[in-house]
Amino acid sequence: MNEFNDQRATINDVARLSGVSKRTVSRVINNSPKVGKATRLKVQKIIDDLNYSPNAQARGLAARRSYLLGMIYDNPDALYINDVQRGVLSICRKFGYELVVHPCDMQSDTLIDEAVSFVNRSKLDGVIILPPISENNDLAGALGSANVNYVRLASIALDTARHVVISNERSAAAAMAEYLVKLGHRRIGYISGPRRMRSTRERLEGFCDALEKHGCKPDDDMIALGAYTFESGIECTRKLMANTNPPTVIFASNDEMAVGAINAAQDMGLKVPRDLSVAGFDDSILASRIMPPLTTIRRPVQDMARHAATKLIASIDGRNDEADVSIILVPELVERTSTRSL
Amino acid sequence: MNEFNDQRATINDVARLSGVSKRTVSRVINNSPKVGKATRLKVQKIIDDLNYSPNAQARGLAARRSYLLGMIYDNPDALYINDVQRGVLSICRKFGYELVVHPCDMQSDTLIDEAVSFVNRSKLDGVIILPPISENNDLAGALGSANVNYVRLASIALDTARHVVISNERSAAAAMAEYLVKLGHRRIGYISGPRRMRSTRERLEGFCDALEKHGCKPDDDMIALGAYTFESGIECTRKLMANTNPPTVIFASNDEMAVGAINAAQDMGLKVPRDLSVAGFDDSILASRIMPPLTTIRRPVQDMARHAATKLIASIDGRNDEADVSIILVPELVERTSTRSL
DNA sequence: CTGAAAGCGCTAACAT
DNA sequence: ATGTTAGCGCTTTCAG
Numbered sequence: 239m240n241e242f243n244d245q246r247a248t249i250n251d252v253a254r255l256s257g258v259s260k261r262t263v264s265r266v267i268n269n270s271p272k273v274g275k276a277t278r279l280k281v282q283k284i285i286d287d288l289n290y291s292p293n294a295q296a297r298g299l300a301a302r303r304s305y306l307l308g309m310i311y312d313n314p315d316a317l318y319i320n321d322v323q324r325g326v327l328s329i330c331r332k333f334g335y336e337l338v339v340h341p342c343d344m345q346s347d348t349l350i351d352e353a354v355s356f357v358n359r360s361k362l363d364g365v366i367i368l369p370p371i372s373e374n375n376d377l378a379g380a381l382g383s384a385n386v387n388y389v390r391l392a393s394i395a396l397d398t399a400r401h402v403v404i405s406n407e408r409s410a411a412a413a414m415a416e417y418l419v420k421l422g423h424r425r426i427g428y429i430s431g432p433r434r435m436r437s438t439r440e441r442l443e444g445f446c447d448a449l450e451k452h453g454c455k456p457d458d459d460m461i462a463l464g465a466y467t468f469e470s471g472i473e474c475t476r477k478l479m480a481n482t483n484p485p486t487v488i489f490a491s492n493d494e495m496a497v498g499a500i501n502a503a504q505d506m507g508l509k510v511p512r513d514l515s516v517a518g519f520d521d522s523i524l525a526s527r528i529m530p531p532l533t534t535i536r537r538p539v540q541d542m543a544r545h546a547a548t549k550l551i552a553s554i555d556g557r558n559d560e561a562d563v564s565i566i567l568v569p570e571l572v573e574r575t576s577t578r579s580l
Numbered sequence: 581m582n583e584f585n586d587q588r589a590t591i592n593d594v595a596r597l598s599g600v601s602k603r604t605v606s607r608v609i610n611n612s613p614k615v616g617k618a619t620r621l622k623v624q625k626i627i628d629d630l631n632y633s634p635n636a637q638a639r640g641l642a643a644r645r646s647y648l649l650g651m652i653y654d655n656p657d658a659l660y661i662n663d664v665q666r667g668v669l670s671i672c673r674k675f676g677y678e679l680v681v682h683p684c685d686m687q688s689d690t691l692i693d694e695a696v697s698f699v700n701r702s703k704l705d706g707v708i709i710l711p712p713i714s715e716n717n718d719l720a721g722a723l724g725s726a727n728v729n730y731v732r733l734a735s736i737a738l739d740t741a742r743h744v745v746i747s748n749e750r751s752a753a754a755a756m757a758e759y760l761v762k763l764g765h766r767r768i769g770y771i772s773g774p775r776r777m778r779s780t781r782e783r784l785e786g787f788c789d790a791l792e793k794h795g796c797k798p799d800d801d802m803i804a805l806g807a808y809t810f811e812s813g814i815e816c817t818r819k820l821m822a823n824t825n826p827p828t829v830i831f832a833s834n835d836e837m838a839v840g841a842i843n844a845a846q847d848m849g850l851k852v853p854r855d856l857s858v859a860g861f862d863d864s865i866l867a868s869r870i871m872p873p874l875t876t877i878r879r880p881v882q883d884m885a886r887h888a889a890t891k892l893i894a895s896i897d898g899r900n901d902e903a904d905v906s907i908i909l910v911p912e913l914v915e916r917t918s919t920r921s922l
Numbered sequence: 923c924t925g926a927a928a929g930c931g932c933t934a935a936c937a938t
Numbered sequence: 939a940t941g942t943t944a945g946c947g948c949t950t951t952c953a954g
Binding site: 272274277296298 | 923924925926929930931932
Binding site: 590591592602603606609610634635637638639640641642643644 | 930931932933934
């Protein structure tokens, strides 16, 4: 490390000192195979001595590459976002990319223009889009026609394999149904997410279809429309329990609502799981901290993120086979003590 | 928007179409005052028509500016990180900066080299460092001698005003002490964070000093050494309550531990707050979701982040007066129902 | 396998 | 107030 020199070394310095041309140094940096072994070693030595690292901006300008990936989201769940960031970054590191984050407002009517402008302005090589924004086909379309590489995280195949990484929430919800039936429950309440989200439908249909197979499809009064919020969990639980024949278990389709359900139950003087079982979806930090600990479904968030980043970089690098591999992950059921056998 | 042209417009296109030189266009882009009003309007019109936006890489290369800020952290608390990101980004947007995130491993012995290399490689204009990494003076020193602009988020003035934004956790902890004493508590238990962190000392000393003023300085057996984790909260609570004269309230110095304390209490057959009051620190999502809802202290995280970003950008722009303003924020006490009056 | 030279799109002295 | 001319540090034809 040259502690005394404020100026960082450039490719010219390396070329001069190692007695080769810029072009050759560039080849060494980029691991081109067309460099003699001796030359490579000589150049590499100078690079190490100088503690040289190429200027990303200059490189990007010349090569039309920024080595920057973007992440676009409007998700209230900080834990989810953080997990995705970590997952994406673990792959970025391997390939020399950095991650630029871009939270935004889903409802904004300039959402699409803003997203495209974000990518263009920063010359991002690609973007990863998180749910629920990932479900916006217009956004994906705009990105596609602007020739932007993108991968969406989703619960269903809403794009070609190249552009999406899927967690099969339908089958995860079905697994929860199986589990609750096996515990002996027949009166089963369900709290859904907001209508406009795809995950809402996936989870609901997966759950109901599986129950139907066991001959206990829930009546309409066993299904409450929530909003993925704590408060809506409370409200829906009240509604569900007000039925003349209330459920013995409530499956809230995310943990926030499940925690709301537990709180509501306690308010009503019901003990969970003695008087009412409760299950959630997400395995957020809340799930393991709440009393009683919540039976829930763990989405493979970091895995999805890693796959998305891998796909994206493959796509940027033109490794089409890899970019086009179909990725479908299955969340797993986490059994805790908020659900009991009847 | 020119939908049919794959190539984005460049400054040359704008110059040619508006019949002025590149230099003048550049002046318009950068809001230089030395441009005639008519010229400015004419150029701006072309810019709008072409939907032109300058290439950040080229701009950065020429001006030695990337318009990229970095965020360095190793913090288990996703909510905190997310809050900081949002805060920083709200300022970034105003000034045309983007944010590159960089979680890392505090324990790594290449931490410092990696951080410096991160900044150099990506040509970041500045970085914001989160606790507890922000407490690493060697890192700050290395950044400083590498001429990197940085701002640290901290609980104490561990750098010059330009380089730090402070939340006064000492006085916040003191406020909690006052509050508990006012509720009538005298036997007061404390669960600290890990020794190596500054915030641990700040919170502990602030708390104890305030109690001392009221003549109820806690004995050594009323202070348990935790680790800011859920499990350590449980363990420390057990220890505290095993005293012959156990506390009537436990102040855990973060919410995770406070939630552990509540769980431990319930395990021991104690009802919170009837048999034991519990208070936390952070006002994390857990605080409002747990039963009973947690009395805690809310750190002004987004505010700190905004101040840090503002400072950093001022410093980059050479607005020294602004960069050197001293920022000390005070967290506020949030009263909920996990603490009761004796 | 290596080198010379022409840019990538922008800013910044230095004119005018 | 505006234009000319060099670069910023790198990649990339195109030659050898």
